Amino acid sequence: MSRSVIIDGSIIYTNYNQIMGHEKFESLLNEFIEILKEKNSPLLHALVPFKFGNEYDTKRISEYFNLLTMRNLKELSHIMNYINPELLAKFIESFYTFWRSKHRFMVRYEKYINDYNRRASIEYTMTMVADQFKAVIKNLYRQLISNITNEFPKVMRQLPSGAQTMFLYDFVNCEKLSYNWMDKIPTIWGAIFDPPAIFYTKSNKRKGVIPIEEKDILEKIELSPNEWFRIPIFVGKLLFFNFVHKDFLAHGAGLANLFEIASPKDIKNRKPDGIIIFGINPVKIPEYNKKWENAVVIKDKDVYVGIIPGIDENDYFGYMKKTTLTVHNLIMIENGNLPIHGSMAKITLKSGKKAIAMFLGDSGAGKSETLDALNRLDEVAEVDIIIDDMGSLQIENNEIVAYGTETGAFVRLDDLPPGYAYHTMDRSIFMNPDKVNARVIVPFNNYKEIITPTKIDYLFYANNYTEVSNDDERIKFFDSYKDALKVFSEGKRMAKGTTAEKGITTSYFANPFGAIQMKEKHEKIAEKFFKKMFETGVKIGEIRTMLGIKGFEKEGTILAAKALLKLIEKKG
Incomplete structure (x- = not known):
């Protein structure tokens, strides 16, 4: 089950059918029901009319929800007569919470343009699309609850329910370092945050010293353009290509808040000083060994390549940041600094x-x-x-x-004065705020x-x-x-x-x-x-x-x- 949901930013969302008629809605519904089945949750009693044998007909549930946006529950009794309104309302509430627990990213293909004003227009359009999507999601939830309970809430809460981060991407060839797989990966050139951006990751500590090796590896790696994004950044004066798997895109958002994003113009004719690959399955790492479990830096000819395997233990922004900075430091030492x-x-x-x-x-x-x-x-x-x-x-x-x-800074919340994090929450990314070693990334x-x-x-x-x-x-x-x-x-x-x-x-x-x-x-x-x-x-x-x-x-x-x-x- 992926925690990341990738939302197509090329669509202007105006109606509920665009949400509930999408295959991702049914997929999310399936995932949520499977979690409830594992817990033997009483919420499943709300779906008894849609149960056939041991399975639930999610397509029929989606269609029924769609009808519920237009009619109230009583008016649909001729279609489904055994629905418990209280249980169904609780199910919708829990499903909405489940959706908001996901890491939500909107991505939109836009050719990078050198002209600042035209770029600003593109970013404004992306913001409007994301706001519209967020409004449709919130209104969908409210409409369903209203038509189930036959009343409207006295207190409305504008819960964050749209995309937490929006990315603009293009396809860019780096003429100084070109591999077939590398040129096909979408290159992010702009990011927009909808604060507060809060991500819950599976780990919140880093361990070990990153080993250094020398071997050819880049020509043996293959990353799918459907699963990966390239985030080019400047680490000081050095240019890095950070490749991030979609399941770990929260750490890509962290990069955008911590480092300066390099533009396609910057990378086209410049060889990267370092490359980071975060979230690759260990079985797809050439000549993988246990010593590389948390991270490894490999010198491939004259380019340093940092690799962080895609396992739960490494699902911590500290691995992204420190592997990147390790490569930076190795280059500094080589240059006598x-x-x-x-x-x-x-x-x-x-x-x-x-x-x-x-x-x-x-x-x-x-x-x-x-x-x-x-x-x-x-x-x-x-x-x-x-x-x-x-x-x-x-x-x-x-x-x-x-x-x-x-x-930016990747700061430990526990050591900050009370209230400091909230002072900066309008531009910060929070990582695991409920845990020891909770962190905030703030420019x-x-x-x-x-x-x-x-x-x-x-x-x-x-x-x-x-x-x-x-x-x-x-x-x-x-x-x-x-x-x-x-x-x-x-x-x-x-x-x-x-x-x-x-x-x-x-x-x-x-x-x-x-x-x-x-x-x-x-x-x-x-x-x-x-x-x-x-x-x-x-x-x-x-x-x-x-x-x-x-x-x-x-x-x-x-x-x-x-x-x-x-x-x-x-x-x-």
Whole structure:
């Protein structure tokens, strides 16, 4: 059973028959009835008149529902005389809830046009089609309930029941890297969200370090254009082709909210730096082995290919994001740059003083949370986030500069202040909001700013495990680059439930996404960069967020933020 429902956006939906006369409606009805049969649900008693042997005639049920949109239940008694109105109303309510539990996507073929105004017109049309579909679905539900109960609800609820995300796609050939299967896959060039977009996935944790292999694989893979979509994105300045199976399209929507989508014009004459394939059946992966179960990165000639098998355990956006960023980091290391697993922001105080601070640390170390706490202090005018999770340091004109990768953030809800997620829900994607490690994907910056080289003032290791009571101990600077490298290399943290790890853990450079896989080369690059930072006046230190210490999950990052505020105030 697929959780994703793909809705044809080329149709203008104006009447109920377009919904109930569609084969997908009958298919959904069949699926819902099978679930009720497994549970031996009393709701099935509403369908007894449509039961023949052990099976239910879904075609006849659909036709009866269609008649119910035009006549009330009593008027149809000559057709079906043994319908219990209360049970049937409950069945319709449950079926409507079942529909809304699906991941709902509307897709529409539109040739990409360079002219901005014409593209805006296409996107507006798509929005109107989606709104019309949503209205028909809601009115269908209300009409059925009204004609069954013979009354109209005193309170009407505008429940989200249409498409959660709308995609515009074209077919684009990449002349620099062309495979028969690749050119046939629909390429998404635009996305429209109907917030709040809430997706429930089968997993909500990531585990393991992604193995790296070298072999030819792209020419051996075959993806069906009926089941796959290509979402081209920019990861920093690198171009990626992310192929997503329709069953995992919620993670494709996440990509669109987290990265800059590349246009067909961008990809036509440019070879991709990386390729990600998310949701492929393991039996269709050439030379598959158990080590690749969660993800693998394969270097095929001069292109890195990340593959995430389509199993329930991998149904988590963290696998999409981290595999993509692992490929980014491997390319950075090959180019002699230093990938940073961390966050960075331009901090401006009301006094006019400014600083660029970068925080390095693994998931749950308190990087984003400290910046958010800082932004809520009265003395702070603005915290302009440039990097939320991954970036890179490069040396340009004999100076250290930083680049970002994402235009959004994949944030753990449990560590955010109360109400923060609701403040941004009109532009966010929520993943499993009812579970531990619930996440929200929210945009925070524009693409131009994250790829603009930015000089940094401070580089902090985010320490979430050391408890301190003295404000002077919350930030400590290193006296030498060797002392700094020792702490940064160890990558110690208290696990926060974002991965399968527990307790105090270590991870080389707090970066299992490329750094550990190319450790020898990374060590040389890190030493070079840390020396250069000491030479050029970039201060390297440790900030104690206490996010991993019981009782300080919220207060710790606020105290760390206040310590950083004092530091910037003293800055010359």
